[in-house]
Amino acid sequence: MNRRKFLIRLGYLLSSTPLALSNAQVYAAGTIKPLNDIAGITLSDWNKITLVLEHLFPSEPHSPGAKEINATPYLQTVLLEHRQEKNTHSFLIKGLTDLGALCQKLFRQEFKQLTSTQRDEVLKQLEQTNDGYNWINMLLDYIMEALLTDPVYGGNPEGIGWQWLQHQPGFPRPTTALKRRYL
Amino acid sequence: MTTDFDICVIGSGAGAGPVIYTLAKAGYSVVVLEKGPYLKDKDFYKDERACCLRDSYTPDLRDEPHIVEEELDDGEWQSQSTYQSGWNFWNGNVVGGSSNFMSGFFHRLKPVDFQLHSQFGPIEDANVVDWPISYADLEPYYTRVEHIVGVSGRVxxxxxxxxxxxxxxxxxxxxxxxxxxxxxxxxxxxxxxxxxxPRAILPQAALGRNGCSYNGYCGAYGCATGAKGSSRAALIEQALATGRCEVRDRSMVSHIKTSHQGKITAVEYIDHKGQSQQLDAKIYVVACQAIETARLLLNSTGSKHENGLGNNNGQLGQNLLFAxxxxxxxxxxxxxxxxxxxxxxxxxxxxxxxxxxxxxxxxxxxxxxxxxxxxxxxxxxxxxxxxxxxxxxxxxxxxxxxxxxxxxxxxxxxxxxxxxxxxxxxWMPNDHCNVQLDKTTKDKWGNPVAHVKVGNHxxxxxxxxxxxxxxxxxxxxxxxxxxxxxxxxxPPTNLIAGGCRFGTDPETSVLDPDCRSHELENLFVTDGSFMPTGGSVPYTWTIYANAFRVADKIIQQLGGKKSQGITTCIYGIS
Incomplete structure (x- = not known):
């Protein structure tokens, strides 16, 4: 099964708000799993991650944001990669937990309840810690991947990122996503 | 003596290809043991994630790290696994090696590069020596590379x-x-x-290969047209066409065995199924790129080679070079x-x-x-x-x-x-830039990994x-x-040489001027390891040229060409 078919099965390519599909089910390896556990992370946490991604890389009329480049589904596929580092999962969740605690400390609210300015303030403060800096840096790196890697990997749909930045891809382009190393 | 093959070549990059090509064309049976897979032109895409973000063509650093020791600002030395640092010292483990992924900037060395010591004198804390050969010895082989690998340019x-x-x-x-x-x-x-x-890239179709597609993604990418003069596209596929060459990919050589008399008896390798195998040959050629060549030889101990193969003088792995x-x-x-x-x-x-x-x-x-x-x-x-x-x-x-x-x-x-x-x-050769076996870290097969000290002058x-x-x-x-x-x-990790420097004195060098081990007459090293100094250009053209030179020496040692496979038409220089 190629990457695109896999994503269609997940429902990601059928909706611009993929995480709203709370009742959808994932069919993988012949089993049925509730969608609220993708790559070992709950739907609730994925919704929080999505809000952070969309703040870090906002949509604009003339340029795609995290939403248009499929940043969340892309990050989910990254976590499903062959032999993905297990601590990426835990680091992702730890950063989310730290962010939530900082939101409560500064504003006594959740990240989703904050204004854009307040969200920026929280992220700036989180950035001051080593873990916080690395967490935001990691999310930004994956956003750049979702923006500019070949669409076979699930981000950059129809080359939307390339078009925005007037980037010409090389050829031949990959026809399927390479899911693991050759060695 | 009957052996499985005439020549066993370990590795398949720029240092291996000319030997494989020349010996197979000369009528000898050649087996190539390459730890990576055999990917062809059709397998290469312009896929940044595969080539450059996930290191798809090199081993997983969890399984096969290097330990890199570098000097910190305060003068202390710190060792760290490349798995921890993410600083990858592998280069293209596929058939054809890293030549598949080179940019192909091809400059020759110049006469002065062969005589640094006598031209400019000693440099404090640097182990500068003259080469045992001159530019004139290598010049015909630079020319041979231009014609066989395909070098484009304008003088x-x-x-x-x-x-x-x-x-x-x-x-x-x-x-x-x-x-x-x-x-x-x-x-x-x-x-x-x-x-x-000059570039090792064909502007138009020639040599049975297509010309460049000019799509802007060259260095770090495998070439989908065959225009890039990789060891695989330019040499190994020609050798395979002779019917006298066999490439065993996904075959990781773990040990070169020697007898109690100190002679090489076989190489042991792990095949693509994870099974341990061995074979023997008349001549053994090691070309795994400088770090892994030194590591394999250091790991290949025997009763007459307690410090590693051909290392009774302790020089093996010393004077590693980058650019x-x-x-x-x-x-x-x-x-x-x-x-x-x-x-x-x-x-x-x-x-x-x-x-x-x-x-x-x-x-x-x-x-x-x-x-x-x-x-x-x-x-x-x-x-x-x-x-x-x-x-x-x-x-x-x-x-x-x-x-x-x-x-x-x-x-x-x-x-x-x-x-x-x-x-x-x-890169000035010095006492703080070398390859040893790490004392604690082993790869997934249980062999000590390379400990690379990267002292800079x-x-x-x-x-x-x-x-x-x-x-x-x-x-x-x-x-x-x-x-x-x-x-x-x-140290740029794609530009590595030295570690088995060649020379006339068996006490201070690992290889003789023909790149033959001073201690074993049927062991040659033909990658960039032989270089005592590196010159001031990327290494690949010189590695190709020297490997063609050594291939001729091997044929001499074996008694000459077996067939008329090589003709003046092929090597003729107009």
């Missing part, structure tokens, strides 16, 4: 031009980007002599050009192909006595978009995100054309600064903005 008069036995290159230069003319103009203005950079130098960049704003010119400047497929070697020997009183300098290559900034975009995130004031990041991306990608300079100088930085600043001067004269230039003490 122009130059103050530091090396002698050639042929008037010009057999293949015309690859198509050039408009920026090449801007470099020529700037250099003329400055009184410098820009030269066309010294520096770099820089500048940007040409599209808005400074006319509409038509701006459109042509947007082209991504054609090459810059310009270099400066005016300071290959530096005769500048302000810089001190005459000394060895180097080469400056001008290149496009690599087009990989994710790598470029990710560099925009980190600033001196912290991380950038939101609309500010988006504006910076637009500025970087849309407003201009970046030109880079790459300065190459000799201050001369590298001095010459690197000198060259990079000259390159920066050219960029400024071209009208580039934001010009930076710098020297670097970091």
């Amino acid at each position: 122009v008069p130059h103050p530091h031009a090396e002698p050639r036995s042929s008037r010009d290159f057999p293949y015309k230069p690859t198509a050039e980007h408009p920026v090449s003319a801007l470099i020529d103009t700037a250099c003329n203005k400055l009184g410098y002599h820009a030269i066309p950079t 010294g130098g520096g770099g820089g960049s500048g940007r040409l704003l599209y808005s400074k050009f006319s509409k038509d010119k701006s459109a042509s400047m947007h082209d991504i497929g054609t090459f810059v192909n310009r270099a400066l070697q005016d300071w290959y020997v530096i005769n500048d009183p302000d810089f001190g006595p005459a000394q060895k300098g180097g080469t400056i290559d001008f290149v496009h900034m690599h087009p990989n978009p994710v790598v470029r975009a990710s560099r925009q995130i980190k600033t001196t004031n912290g991380l950038l995100w939101g609309k500010a990041l988006k504006r910076k991306l637009e500025n970087h990608f849309i407003d201009g054309r970046y030109i880079k300079i790459e300065a190459f100088c000799d 201050v001369r590298n930085l001095q010459v690197g600064w000198y060259l990079a600043s000259k390159g920066g001067e050219v960029l400024k004269t071209m009208g580039a903005e934001n010009v930076i230039s710098f020297a670097s003490s970091y």
Whole structure:
């Protein structure tokens, strides 16, 4: 099964708000799993991650944001990669937990309840810690991947990122996503 | 004595290909053991994630790390696994090795490179020696590479031009980007002599391979047309056509066995199914790239070789080389050009192909006595978009995100054309740059991994600064903005040589002048390990040329050609 078919099965390519599909089910390896556990992370946490991604890389009329480049589904596929580092999962969740605690400390609210300015303030403060800096840096790196890697990997749909930045891809382009190393 | 094969070649990159090609053409049976898979032209795509973000062509560092020991600012030495640091020292473990992924900037060494010690004298804390052969010994083989691997270029008069036995290159230069003319103009203005950079890339179909597709993704990518002169496309596939060559890919050699008399009896390897196998041959050729060659030989102990194969003098793994130098960049704003010119400047497929070697020997009183300098290559900034975009995130004031990041991306990608300079100088061999076996870390098969100490000599930085600043001067004269230039003490992990230096004295070298082990008459090393000093250019052309030279020595040792497979038609130089 190629990457695109896999994503269609997940429902990601059928909706611009993929995480709203709370009742959808994932069919993988012949089993049925509730969608609220993708790559070992709950739907609730994925919704929080999505809000952070969309703040870090906002949509604009003339340029795609995290939403248009499929940043969340892309990050989910990254976590499903062959032999993905297990601590990426835990680091992702730890950063989310730290962010939530900082939101409560500064504003006594959740990240989703904050204004854009307040969200920026929280992220700036989180950035001051080593873990916080690395967490935001990691999310930004994956956003750049979702923006500019070949669409076979699930981000950059129809080359939307390339078009925005007037980037010409090389050829031949990959026809399927390479899911693991050759060695 | 009956053996499974005449020749067993371990590794398949630039140091292996010429031996495989030449011996198979000469009628000998050749087996190639390569730890990576056999990928062909059709398997290579312009896929940044596969090539450059996930290291798909090199081993998983969890399974096969290196331990790298480097000097910190306070003078202490620190060892760290590449799995922890992410600093990957592997290079293209596939059939054809890292030559599949090279950019193919092909410069010859010059006569002075063979005589650094006698020309310039000793350098404190550096183990500089002359080579046991001269440029004249290697020149015919540089020419042979031009014809068989395929080197395109154009010879122009130059103050530091090396002698050639042929008037010009057999293949015309690859198509050039408009920026090449801007470099020529700037250099003329400055009184410098820009030269066309020879490339191991065929501009049109030849040698049974297709020509370049000019799509802008060359270095770090496998070539989908066969235009790039990789060991696989140019040599191994020709050897396979003889019917006398067998490539066993996904075969990791773990040990070279020796008898109680000290003779090689077989090589042991792990095959693609994970099964332990062994085979024997009359001649064994090791070409695994410098670090892994030293590691394999160090791991191949026996009763007569307690310190590793051919290492009774303790020289194996010493005097490892990288490439010294520096770099820089500048940007040409599209808005400074006319509409038509701006459109042509947007082209991504054609090459810059310009270099400066005016300071290959530096005769500048302000810089001190005459000394060895180097080469400056001008290149496009690599087009990989994710790598470029990710560099925009980190600033001196912290991380950038939101609309500010988006504006910076637009500025970087849309407003201009970046030109880079790459300065190459000799990496001074020294006592703190070497390969040993790590005492604690083993790979997934249980063999000690390489412990690589990467000591850098201050001369590298001095010459690197000198060259990079000259390159920066050219960029400024071209009208580039934001010009930076710098020297670097970091070892570039794609430019590695040394560790088995060749020489006439068995006490101070690992190999004899024919790249044969001083201790074992049927063991040759033909990758870049043989080099006692590295010269001031990328290594690949010299590795190819020397491997062709050693291939002829092996044929001599075996009693000459078995067949008329090699003819003057193939090697004939017009």
